[in-house]
Amino acid sequence: MLSGIYNEVVRTMIMKKINLGTLIKLLICFAIPSFVLMMPIDAIPIDDLTLIQHRLLAIFLLAALLWVLEPVPVFATSILIIALELIMISNKGLHLFRTPPAGHELGDLMKYTDIFSAFSSPIIILFMGGFALAIAASKYELDNNLARVLLKPFGKQPRFIMLGLMLITAVFSMFMSNTATTVMMLALLGPIVASAPKGDLGIKALVLCIPIAANTGGIATPIGTPPNAIALQYLTGENNIDFLTWMMMGLPFVIIQLTLAWFLLQKLFPSSQDEMILKLEGSFKKSWRAIVVYITFASTILLWMTTKLHGMNTYVVSIIPLAVFTLTGIMGKEELKQINWDVLWLVAGGIAIGIGLDKTGLAVALAHAIDYQSLSPFSVVITLSLVCWLMANFMSNTATANLLMPIAAAIGASMESLSSIGGMQGLLVVVAFSASLGMILPVSTPPNSLAYSTGFIESKDMAKTGIIIGVIGLLIVYAAALIIT
Helix, strand or coil, rough: CCHHHHHHHHHHHHHHHHHHHHHHHHHEEEEEHHHHHHCCCCCCCCCCCCHHHHHHHHHHHHHHHHHHHHCHHHHHHHHHHHHHHHEEEEECCCHHHHHHHHHHCCCEEEEEHHHHHHHHHHHHHHHHHHHHHHHHHCCCCCHHHHHHHHHHHHHHCCHHHHHHHHHHHHHCCCCCCCHHHHHHHCHHCCCCCCCCCCCCHHHHHHHHHHHHHHHHHHCCCCCHHHHHHHHHHHHHHCCCCCHHHHHHHHHHHHHHHHHHHHHHHHHCCCCCCCCCCCCCCCCCCCCHHHHHHHHHHHHHHHHCCHHHHHCCHHHHHHHHHHHHHHHCCCCHHHHHCHHHHHHHHHHHHHHHHHHHHHCCCCHHHHCCCCCCHHHHHHHHHHHHHHHHHHHHHHCHHHHHHHHHHHHHHHHHCCCCCHHHCCCHHHHHHHHHHHHHHHCCCCCHHHHHHHHHHHCCCCCCHHHHHHHHHHHHHHHHHHHHHHHHH
16 A cells, blocks of 8 residues: 555656646746847847847747747647737737837738748648658558568668668658658658567667758759759859769768768667567558559659659649549548648748748848858858858758858858858858758758657657757868868
8 A cells, every 4th residue: 555655656746847847848938038029129139120020039939949848749839839920920910019119110010821821831732742652651561562672781780771771861862852752761661660669769760860861862962952952053154063063072971971970870869679670571462552552652753853854843743642542542531630730730830930030031130140241251151051050940941041042142252262261162062051951850851840740759859969960060061161172
């Protein structure tokens, strides 16, 4: 009896401790943004800050803290952020927030439809198409069979299985969408995870290695990720960089970065087993629905890889498997329930933050808050890349690059002293690389969100690895810039 009472007391104390820890996190998450919101605008070191931008800055801080500390589910944070944007900075928000006090510039209110458009973003459709492929692949054991074929050369040790996943992911992401690559590779995880004992930390390493390899692999080629393509738009004439030259810069970086990431993941999330006996027995099913799944899966991957040839972009292609599978009965009501709707809410919140930063002009204000002309050439490179990396962790890499590349190009053209570290070429390449290294949160990149949707990792796991890999990547880029020049 006494033993039972003791156990109950211990359980109660643990629960109180957990609740207290959550409460402290919540206080931190809300106290800091509230303090920023109550600060006089003039006290914030950003020129010509409007009331709308001031409020969004507080919302942005709230989102960052809630996503990192995770006192509430990440999708709940996204819903809260969208609600706050609609109430505080939209043209259909509370009258109180639409009427500026005397002596303060309100700024441009966002259209409420722009905020709601986060739910209809093409990225949401991309995710739904990806989920459809993953659900159908699992239902007809395509994931099992693909894993058996692709991972067989890498043996049975967890570290080499992880290496295989990273290499395959990185190679595909060099030539096709990082998101599409992640969808395909995560389909292989089911049978691999099923082979690991419950609670094995190595599972987290296997899940995290895919978005890391996808985000990093795209750096190797000009077409691998949008920030690279955006940089090339400004690298014309004497600053032009061809495909091979870019690969000569990008591929060594990717190899070094992935090698370090491979060792890091083994250190942070060591596997409890020396060998993984993968449960990959079986053969390809031959029913007509299984054949439809195989053809649709292969066709979708092929269409993703050849977007320039047929004219449909990645997002348009993503609706095809969803349409085919629902029409043929491969996905019915029960399968639709398997779609990770919480992840779609999470992604929508990240998109809403990005839209807000863009439409209110806060992103531009933050980028211009630094006087680049007063800095030394190498300081300019470091500062601009850090700004890019920080912003890319909270908004789309593409949006970040679109915002900062014109600024970088203007600085590169006006600062002759930058020639000592590669001029405009060196500056824009560093910025492009930095944008792709932003991956500390589930909302940082679609590959991160997809990996988070598996349920095997927490946002803190992603933050821990993302910060270390991001900082290491930036240091490698800086070292390379110094060595090359």
